[in-house]
Structure formats: C-alpha cells, structure tokens
Amino acid sequence: MSVRWQTIVALMLASLLAGCGGDTSKARFAENSALAKQLLPKARKAVQKTLDDHFGSPLDSVAWLKLPVNYGKAEGTVKTVDGQKLSVEFNAEASDLESLTSPELTRAGLLFTSGSNAGKQVLLAKFDSKNSTFETLPGLESAPSSGDQFVAAGHFLRHGRKLYARHCQHCHGVSGDGDGTTAKYLNPRPRDYRLGVFKFTSTASFPAPIKATRDDLKRVIALGIPGTYMPSFVPMLKENELTAVIEYVRWLAMRGEIEKGLVTELKGEYSKDRSKDDGIDKSLETYLSETYPNFVNEIAGEVGEKWSGAEEEGTPIIPKKPRPQDTAESRHRGKELFLGNKAKCVNCHGPTGRGNGPMTEDFQKNPDTNETYAERGLYDTWGQPIKPRDLTRGIYRGGRRPIDIYRRIYAGIKGTPMPGNSQALSEDEIWDLVNYALSVPYDSQAPKSPKPHSVAEHSMDHGHAN
C-alpha cells in the first residue's frame, strides 16, 4: 500500500516538474517540404541554413535588416564604458522597453548613430535590461565613448511573436503555413502566408499584383472576415499590439516567399532527380560558395521591394469619380454588365448572383502548371477548392463599403479566380456594378427596373421563381 502511494506521489511530482511543454528550446519553423523535397538533400540543407541564419527560430528570431519590416527600435545613449561593457540609457517609452529583454535584440545588436562608430553595427553578448547594461562582442575598431547614440532594434518582433503565438498560431501555424492545430476543422482554410499573397487588399493587380499594405492587414485583424472563421481582434488587441502582430505576419510572409524563391532557383539545376549526374556535388558546392550568397541577397531585395512598394504613397486604389447615385438605372446597367460578356461575372457568380455560374460546374486548369484539376469547380492559388461569393447573402468578406466592392471588382481578389477588371471596364461601369452588387441581397425591395421586359430582367424573374 505505502509503496504504491509513494510511487503515485513520486510520479505526480515528476510530471509537475517536467510540465507538459517538452523541450521548446529547439522549436523551429517548419520547412515548406512540399517544395523543398524536390531538391538534392545538400541543396535542401543549404536553403534551411540560409533561413536559419537570416530568420532564426520562433524563440530566437533574427531581425534581418534587409527586409522592410519595422522590427521596432529604441534609441539610447551610452553613459559609461568599461571594456566591452556599456551602461546605457534609453529614451524610448517604458511600454516599448518592456519587450527589450529579448534574445532577438541580442542578435540584432546595436547600430551607432553618432561618435566614432557612427553607422557601425555591433552584436551583443549579453543584455541586462534591469541595469540597462550591454556586453558587446568584439568587432568595433574603436571603443564607444560616453555620449554616443545608438539604435537597438527587434522588440516588435518579439512582442509580435508572443501575440502571434497566443492568438494566431493555432490556425495560421508557427511558420505561417496556415496549418495550425485547429486549421483542419476550418472551411475555408486559414491563410497560408508563405506565398506572400493576401486576398483582401486595397492595392492594384495590374500590371503586376501589389502586396497588401499594413493598413489592409490591420483592417482584416480589426474587423475580421465575415463568412469565415477569422474573427475580429479589436478591442482585445491594442494599437501597439496590432502593429507588432502585423509586422510579425509580414515578416513570416517574406520568410515564406524567400524560401520559395530559393527553392525555385535551386530546383533548376539541383533537383532531386539529378542526384546521379556526374559531378553534381562538386557543381553544387561551387554554386553554393560562389553564386548562392549573392542570390540570397538578390531575392531578399526583390521580395523586400515588393513589400515596401505596397507602402508607397498613393498605392491604395481610389477611383477618380465618387460613387454615382444608386439609381434604378445605374443598377440596371450594372446588372446588364453582370450578365453580359464584357465583365463575365455571370460565368462564376451565376445569373442570380448565387455563386453557381457555369464555371463552378466545369473542370478548370491550374494556371501555374496548366494541368486540369481532378475535381470540378474553381481553385485558389493555394490549391484549395473555392466557391464564388453568393451575392444574395449580403456577407462581404473584404468589407461592405462601396470602396471595398469597387476595389474587389477593379483589382480582383488576389490568389483567387476573381480577376481584376481595371483594363476591361471603365470606372463608370465598375460603379454601376457596385450599385448592382450591393442591391442583390435586397432585390425584392429594389426600385423597379426601367426596362422590365429586357432579357436580363427575364432571367432574373426566372431565378426568383426557383
């Protein structure tokens, strides 16, 4: 009896001490294995190493200054210097300093902005937030002197990571792959950020799609996406928390895109099926030591440019004319466009806007691979089946303001078969479509159409009879 009790108590104590977390110190971002498995093992390792070097792991992330991410920065002044030990004073707000204890900060280091080391960066061996002292790694030519000013970066990344882990990760996944633990219960699936594509943006898609702006992401987090499982996170998250989460999500998206870019580049020469080629190892080695480092910088630059391009002034689509009056005539013109061959809305959204157009019943081709999908219906860029919106329900995922609908029609929905119409339609035509689309849920209350016997009207009535 007593032995059994002792065993039970000992086991309980042991489990208490061990906790249930396991070893989290080795947490890593998941590899995009669907892509990476096509590579030679050595090339695959090289990509992983690049990502580890420039992004780190979830608990020890690296602020890669090449990317247009606001990692958060705190300015400070050196007070006293004792060898590698610097005692410093921050002139940031206390709330910003809260998260300055981060290992991220240690890895990002300090950038001197004045004194003999101006413009130079130094990595830190230790940071003691209580006493505001740094221990720097050797690397500076001349010792900093008291009064030198510096910038420390990285606390948004840490703060964002924590918030992301608490609120987003269980659906969107540690690496932003949209494959968190609760993801499999959701339809539609949570967004996989790693393509760098976000659906509901205010930016153009022609000639080349522009990334989502910070404000676009903020709108989605603040308002949620009705009709999906994405809820609103405001007022739970405060303004500075939103900023941190948004930067973290952008950072994850850039990480995923860079991973994809690297794999795509290496796949050309060093794919798995070439493992038996003569001298492939040697060639890979030469490539990795000579060309690859430059390529990494190049692709990071490219990805970064796209994201910073979205933040340029004037990026959000603003029509040149305000919305015209929502008259029966305008709606009618919109309806004719909707049903007509110019805008082709009817092909997917169906004659009554129920989202059951002929395209949804047909076999579609994957625009990237040119292969026909095995099942009928439409697919998005992530390979998931997708349904055209049922316009009669009055649920607008990207927002219900006229400007939102205008942008949906003008630029399409990125990553989906909904195309941009900025080239096909004039502004007036888009506004007519907006007026029509917004009237569909309240069709029975709509003002009577001036031409009740038109073909369009006829098919409408038919739809109602059903």
Added chain:
Amino acid sequence: MRKFWCLFFMFWPIAAIVYSAMSPAYGWWFPGASVTELGQRIDNLFYLILIIITVVFIGTQVALGYALWKAAHNKDEKSHFSHGSHNLEVIWSVAPAVILLFLALYQMDVWRDFRVKAYFPEGTIESPIAEVTARQFEWRIRYPAPGKKLQLKPQPDDLYAVNDLHAPIGRAVMIQLRSEDVQHAFFLPHLRIKQDAIPGQVIPIWFKAEKKGLFELLCAELCGWGHYKMRAQLTAEREVDFQDYLKKLQADQNYDGFPASDSVAKKEE
C-alpha cells in the same frame, strides 16, 4: 488531539469569513457599483442571499464547534447511534423550503422588470437600437440607419460594426440578441446583464445605463476554443454622441474614396 480536530474544523470557516470580508477591499467583488438601476436591485438580491447564508453558515459552524469542543472534554459519556428525530427532519426540511420560497417570491418583480416583455420600459420594444449577433468568436452588431427602425431582416441602409456596441445613457434601450452558430452568452458585468444567445432565437435585452463609460462585453458561455477572444466593449455615451457615432458609422460605411460631402450617393432620398 481531540482539541486539534476542533481547532482544525473551526479554522476553515473563520478563514472563509475573513477572506470574504477582505474581498471588497481587494477588488475581488462586483466590478464596481452597477451602472444600471436594475443592476443595483439585482445586487440587493445578491446581498440579501449573502446575509441569509452568512447567518446560517455562522450558526451551523458555531454549533459544530461547540459540539466538538464540548465532546473533547467529555470523557465519561459514549457516543450513541440514533436513527434521527422526526421533528428535526421536519424542521431542517421546512426551514430551507420557507427561505427558498421567500426568495422565489421576493425576487419576482426584479425578474419581471428584467425579463418580461410586457414590463419593458416604454419605447424599448418599439425601437431596438441594435441587433447583436454572437458568432464564433466575435460580436457582430447591426444598427438601423439614423432615424429609422431596426427591422428583423437586414436593410440596405443598416450600419454594421463588430465588437463595438454603443448605447445612449439616461434612457432605456433594447437590443435584439441572436447567435449565428452555437450557444453564447451576452455578458455586461458592469451592468449586471447576462443573457444566453441561442441559435434560432431573437432574444430582447433592455438596459438603461446611467453613467458614461467603456464597459466590457464578454461571452459567458464556453462556446469553443476561441471563447476568450469574444471580448468586445460597450460605449455608453450621451444621446448626442450616440447619434454622432451612428452618423460617423454611416459615413464610414458609405465611403467611396471621397470625403462624404463630395459624394453624390449620400444625397440619396
């Protein structure tokens, strides 16, 4: 050893009373005085029940302590088994029944004022200020356009918000509560309002906030893994500010890329 058990059993009720007495000072109590008058009446019911159970609790614990203490000194008598007393059984069945019956009757007018539609303050039922729809995991709110009445079905000029309920102070207002998916509970702790939202039902709730402020609006029914995310807020504000808020919401919702004054659509009707 006998005294030890006596002291042991007396320690816990005393600790419980000390803890309860200390609670208000440490904020482990109601979240401040109720913002509504009805909430104060609900608080009074709570206090009445608290007084009754405090008296019963202290009485029974003192009796227990007395019996233990006395028995600890009594080494002569032996305990004897009894099958109970009919009279005692009747007393301790009837006494609680009387107390419960009293509470059931006493609280009726508060309940009536809170729940029975026929007794809702004038003007609330005719023009609810908003429809609040709970869904996993947020509160979606639909207001009628300024000057219009809320309809059961969405109207083209309805105004939408999420997690951000506004209500005027100083007058009784009603909202319509719905749920889109599972059971949720609409909980305004500062107003002492808690009402389950049930899929398929439209449940009216009225309140009259007497004080301006931001108050938490929570879900009080474990509704799924994201239950904690259902943290919204109620902004209780002056009537003018409430009307301004609706106008601002309307302007936001009609935003077409141009300031409101430039737009043609806004001059509609």
